[in-house]
Amino acid sequence: MVAVTVLRPPGLESPGLDLADAAVASLTRARVQVMHTSTAERVADAVRDEIVEGRLRPGSRLPEQRLCTALGVSRNTVREAMSQLVTERVLVREPHRGLFVARPDREAVRDVYRARRVIEPASVRSGEAADDARVAAVRAAVEEGRGAAADERWDDLASANQHFHRALVALAGSPRLDQQMALLLAEMRLVFHGMPVVREFHEPYLARNATICELLEGGRRAAAADAVDEYLREAETHLLSGYDPT
Amino acid sequence: MVAVTVLRPPGLESPGLDLADAAVASLTRARVQVMHTSTAERVADAVRDEIVEGRLRPGSRLPEQRLCTALGVSRNTVREAMSQLVTERVLVREPHRGLFVARPDREAVRDVYRARRVIEPASVRSGEAADDARVAAVRAAVEEGRGAAADERWDDLASANQHFHRALVALAGSPRLDQQMALLLAEMRLVFHGMPVVREFHEPYLARNATICELLEGGRRAAAADAVDEYLREAETHLLSGYDPT
């Protein structure tokens, strides 16, 4: 029988790779599946979801006690989860006053776009991990948006647009950048939810997405990067022209 | 007598500015001074400082109880603070096993450099906020490094190098990017502290820093950005060649 007695103490990687090591390596990859997510994490996920999906409006107050009863967890756990969301800029904590769903002001919007104009074009330009699969993800986001627009599902169009920009950053192949981009996009969703009318806001950008995607598929990354930069500049002014959170 | 009867309810800015309003406006600027920092925040700052200054080695275990007695705060507060440091990637939490000072592996180093190669050159290239003061900050970091190297204060040289790169990103004028860069640099410090010998590691980059700074001062941002990219590529291979966290 095959010896499986080589399970080493965790946290130590082996210098040589034999079959057993390959087996445990494949298991470590599956660990994320079994990983027991902490209660605080699940609470944070639940509240974050309510917010980015727009069921909790920017500016809303979130009393800790109410969250406890609503979610069935203790106040300490709620506090731990909410602190997480505060660092993600999804919530704002005012000392001794409470937690509020973040309501980004115009300066916040400008700064998010400043950051995006650094990260997105540079990710496209360098494209260190721009393999076929990642370019295909960009294409998929474009088609997803086309379908949503055709059916006039404007919320789905907004989501597709976010997938598009996430796919652009993914071309750099950096999990850390991906995570940062996810934060910026979550903040953008807050901005959209604070606007009276979103609806067809994203529609005019469909054609641009397609153009950028085609440039990418043609391997013209520099041109694509320039197009992304221009895109972001216009989107910022377009958005700011109709954004005024009271 | 001058009427001082115009003090409006807080949170509303007045259209007209008279003397009383000017007085209270000057006070709002001082508000940051009275801001009360929470205990958890101070605990997180203290532990983070211990770690990035190298007094706590990567891989060290941090039992919660010991932190409580050492810092004189309750376990709940410690947990809240440590969760913050986990999201900053300064600590790693292994479920039911405990907290450990993060020990970045080689893949982590590669990813940090991937992210830096996106953010830093792009910040320099666009330089949306590259005013005199921000360029002067770059110059200051170069001189700081020169002084440290001249006196063979290697730790200070490492700090100066971090200031240099932070100043480069600051040229983009985005607080969100600055914060992200601070996280990446904190992770870099962990890498350095996990190495047996740092000492003169940063020394060869002094001349490069100076060159980049001169390009910036001459307004040649594109050339400076290219130099930064090349810098980061070489630094990564240089660092990885001698980095093997057990």
Place this chain on the structure above:
DNA sequence: GATTGCCTGATTGTTGAGCAATTCTTACGC
């Protein structure tokens, strides 16, 4: 009439104790 001072109620910041679940340790039996 507007401002101040003070009181009340509600919420937050922080503490302490405690329990179940899990991991680590150690000693035991084979």
Place this chain on the structure above:
DNA sequence: GCGTAAGAATTGCTCAACAATCAGGCAATC
């Protein structure tokens, strides 16, 4: 030597409590 079972230690989470702080109302004051 090897696997195993009991025991110790630590974490994840809950509950209850208290001081500090904030919001709002109401009377006293200039």
